[in-house]
Amino acid sequence: MFLNVGALVRATAAPTDEPTGVTFFKGSWKEALAEAKRQNKPIFLDVFTSWCPPCKRMAKEAFPNAKVGAKFNVHFINYQLDAEKGEGIAIAKQYAVASYPTALYLTPDGGLIHRSVGYGGVNAMIDQADLVLAIPQLKITLAKGDKDFANGKRDPDFLKRYLKARQALHRPTADVLDAYLDALPESERTTPETLSFVADALQSSDTKAFSYLIKNRPSLSTSDLTKQSLARAILATTYRVLNNEFQQACATNDEALLEKVITNSERNTASANPFLVRQDAQKQEAANDYRLRFYRQTKNFVKYRAIAGPIAQNQLMSQSIDTLQRLDSITAIRMKSALVFLPDSLKKIIPIAPDNKPMTNRLISWKVAYSLHEIASTYLVMGASPTDWNPALTWAERAIALYRTPEYVTTYADLLKKLGRTEDALNVQK
Incomplete structure (x- = not known):
C-alpha cells in the first residue's frame, strides 16, 4: 500500500562545537x-x-x-x-x-x-x-529566549517555555526539544505529560525526541483508555513527521533524506507492533513503496522503472485472482478488529475505512489492483514508447479485473490510445 508517511527541518549549517562565523543560507x-x-x-x-x-x-x-x-x-x-x-x-x-x-x-x-x-x-x-x-x-519575528539558548541556558522550565514560544512563531524546535529531554530529571522523562508534550512538539525523525517517543510509547492494545489515547496521538505524530520529511525529500530531490525516512519509518513500524516480527520481504515492500512514490514525484522514470517493472511483473502479476480472493476473506476478519485501534488522523492517510465494506472485504485484491494501477498510470504518463506502454496495458487490465473503478478503466483506455488502438479505447470508455 502506498501510505503518505515520511525532513522537515533542513539546517543551513552543520552543527559544530567550535565558534563559527556567519552561516549563509545555500540555495536560491x-x-x-x-x-x-x-x-x-x-x-x-x-x-x-x-x-x-x-x-x-x-x-x-x-x-x-x-x-x-x-x-x-x-x-x-x-x-x-x-x-x-x-x-x-x-x-x-x-x-x-x-x-x-x-x-x-x-x-x-x-x-x-x-x-x-x-x-x-x-x-x-x-x-x-x-x-x-x-x-x-x-x-515580532524573535522568539523570547533566543539569546539565552544560544548562550547555553538549559534549565528545563526555561526550555519548555522557549519551546512553546518557538512553536507559536512557527520556528524549528528539533534542537530545543532534544535539549529539553536531556535536561529533564530521570523521574519526569517517561510520564504521560512528558510524552504528550514531546509528541506535540516533534518535528523531525532524525532526533533524540523521535527515538524517545517510539521507545516509550504505550501499546495501542492497552485497556487503559488514557494510555490508549496517548498511544494513538504518538502514532499520528510519528506518521505526520515522517510524511512531512518525505515531502521535503521530494521537494529537494534529496535521496539521502529519503533513505533516512525509510529507516525511521521501519523503526516506527517495529515500535508500534513490538510483538510482530517483520520479515525482510515486508521491510523491502515498505521501502519500495517510498522509493516508487519518490521517483514518481521527482519524475525520475529511469529509477522508477528499475524498481516498478519487476514488482509489477514478477510479484503483483504472479498471483492468481482466486488466490487473492481467498486472502481477501482471511484479511477481512483481521482488519475488522485492527481498524478499531487506528486514530482518525491515520484513517485519513490510509485509504481504508470501516464503512467502506467493498474495500475492507477485498483488501488484498484492492491493494494489488491499486499498486498495479499506480505503476501502469505512471508508465502511461512518464513512458516514452510502446516498450513502456505494452506491459502497462497488461497491468492495467489486471487491476480492473481485481477491483474495477472508473479511474482504472480510464487509464486502460488511455494506454490503448497511446498504442494507436483508438477504436478499442473508445469502446472501453463506453
Whole structure:
C-alpha cells in the first residue's frame, strides 16, 4: 500500500562545537525567502561585487568572526548575492542597490526594513544588528529566549517555555526539544505529560525526541483508555513527521533524506507492533513503496522503472485472482478488529475505512489492483514508447479485473490510445 508517511527541518549549517562565523543560507533567493517565512526570521542580505575592496575586507574580517556569527546566525537568515551575477542583478535592481557592500535587512516576506551601505568594522556590524532588531516591525519575528539558548541556558522550565514560544512563531524546535529531554530529571522523562508534550512538539525523525517517543510509547492494545489515547496521538505524530520529511525529500530531490525516512519509518513500524516480527520481504515492500512514490514525484522514470517493472511483473502479476480472493476473506476478519485501534488522523492517510465494506472485504485484491494501477498510470504518463506502454496495458487490465473503478478503466483506455488502438479505447470508455 502506498501510505503518505515520511525532513522537515533542513539546517543551513552543520552543527559544530567550535565558534563559527556567519552561516549563509545555500540555495536560491526564493528558497531563502521560504526559509525565512518558515522560521519567521528576518533576513540579512549582503549585496556585494567581486571587485569591491570593502566587500573583500568585510568577507575576510567580519563574516568569519565568532561574535558576528553568534549574533547573525541566531537572529537572521543570512544570504549573499553578487550584484553583477545571476539572481543578484535583478534583486539589486529591485532594492535599488547602487553602492557596495550594501546590507539589506528584510522582513520574512522580503519587505525592506533597514539599509546600510559600506563596512565599518566588526563592532559596527554587531551594533547595526542590535539597532535593526530593535525596530518594531522585526520584534515580532524573535522568539523570547533566543539569546539565552544560544548562550547555553538549559534549565528545563526555561526550555519548555522557549519551546512553546518557538512553536507559536512557527520556528524549528528539533534542537530545543532534544535539549529539553536531556535536561529533564530521570523521574519526569517517561510520564504521560512528558510524552504528550514531546509528541506535540516533534518535528523531525532524525532526533533524540523521535527515538524517545517510539521507545516509550504505550501499546495501542492497552485497556487503559488514557494510555490508549496517548498511544494513538504518538502514532499520528510519528506518521505526520515522517510524511512531512518525505515531502521535503521530494521537494529537494534529496535521496539521502529519503533513505533516512525509510529507516525511521521501519523503526516506527517495529515500535508500534513490538510483538510482530517483520520479515525482510515486508521491510523491502515498505521501502519500495517510498522509493516508487519518490521517483514518481521527482519524475525520475529511469529509477522508477528499475524498481516498478519487476514488482509489477514478477510479484503483483504472479498471483492468481482466486488466490487473492481467498486472502481477501482471511484479511477481512483481521482488519475488522485492527481498524478499531487506528486514530482518525491515520484513517485519513490510509485509504481504508470501516464503512467502506467493498474495500475492507477485498483488501488484498484492492491493494494489488491499486499498486498495479499506480505503476501502469505512471508508465502511461512518464513512458516514452510502446516498450513502456505494452506491459502497462497488461497491468492495467489486471487491476480492473481485481477491483474495477472508473479511474482504472480510464487509464486502460488511455494506454490503448497511446498504442494507436483508438477504436478499442473508445469502446472501453463506453
